[in-house]
Amino acid sequence: MPLTDAVTRVLDRVGTACSAAGRDPSEVRLLLATKTQDAATVRAAVTAARGLAASRSDGGPQVLVGENRVQELVEKAPDLADLALTAHLIGPVQSNKVNLALRALATHAAACVESIDSAALATRFGDRAVEVLAAPLDVLVQVNVSGEPTKSGVAPADARTLAEVVAAHPGLALRGFMTIGANSTDEALVRRGFAELRRIRDDVLSSGSPGLAGAVELSMGMSRDLEVAVAEGATIVRVGTAVFGTRQLP
Ligand SMILES: *Cc1c(COP(=O)(O)O)cnc(C)c1O
Numbered sequence: 001m002p003l004t005d006a007v008t009r010v011l012d013r014v015g016t017a018c019s020a021a022g023r024d025p026s027e028v029r030l031l032l033a034t035k036t037q038d039a040a041t042v043r044a045a046v047t048a049a050r051g052l053a054a055s056r057s058d059g060g061p062q063v064l065v066g067e068n069r070v071q072e073l074v075e076k077a078p079d080l081a082d083l084a085l086t087a088h089l090i091g092p093v094q095s096n097k098v099n100l101a102l103r104a105l106a107t108h109a110a111a112c113v114e115s116i117d118s119a120a121l122a123t124r125f126g127d128r129a130v131e132v133l134a135a136p137l138d139v140l141v142q143v144n145v146s147g148e149p150t151k152s153g154v155a156p157a158d159a160r161t162l163a164e165v166v167a168a169h170p171g172l173a174l175r176g177f178m179t180i181g182a183n184s185t186d187e188a189l190v191r192r193g194f195a196e197l198r199r200i201r202d203d204v205l206s207s208g209s210p211g212l213a214g215a216v217e218l219s220m221g222m223s224r225d226l227e228v229a230v231a232e233g234a235t236i237v238r239v240g241t242a243v244f245g246t247r248q249l250p
Pocket of ligand 1: 035090091238
């Protein structure tokens with residue numbers, strides 16, 4: 001399918017899901033999950049998505065780019081610098097790649113690390129951000145709501161504590177929570193996981209602690225389950241396959 005057709009379908013899906021949930025489409029941002037796609041393809045997708053979104057009667061979603069691997073983020077960053085991207089890191093990060101990741105993220109107009117899943121990783125990013133960045137680094141706490149052992153993320157019971165660690169660090173700004181939905185065709189199961197992430201966020205927001213007040217984002221929903229995620233309050237949906245087609249195995 002041509003890229004513009006695929007993007008149009010995804011924008012339609014997000015718009016329809018927002019209407020069905022009675023939500024304003026401006027509450028949901030579209031993150032293009034660009035793993036394995038080269039810089040030229042990322043550029044084409046961002047340009048198409050921005051143009052197609054802007055031509056919609058509702059203005060369409062804001063477009064973000066998400067990379068899984070630090071190496072890919074670093075390699076593509078110079079070729080995309082002119083696009084004024086909001087770039088998110090959405091995959092696991094080894095502590096020895098934190099510096100590289102931060103420097104690449106800093107070449108983009110705005111950045112966020114969505115995959116903070118331990119106090120050690122949070123502290124590592126925070127300490128480096130204080131040295132390298134002019135402002136605190138936006139981060140999300142990744143939660144493993146499905147409990148699947150192959151998935152990254154802190155256990156739901158530990159999410160609040162990790163959020164407080166992030167909020168207390170001068171180099172970090174807590175923006176919310178991220179999860180990968182259960183790998184299941186059972187929609188009710190997937191939905192329960194997303195609802196749990198929303199409860200975690202609402203609990204953190206209602207604590208009234210100043211460092212936690214900005215934790216509004218819910219990054220959840222991918223190609224297979226974005227409608228369910230929007231229904232449960234997603235503010236960022238992360239879409240790869242539905243835009244780029246099935247990925248080639250490396
Ligand atoms: C690849 C990926 C996505 C997108 O998944 P698709 O099923 O291709 O839409 C979203 N989030 C994360 C963390 C990913 O690694």
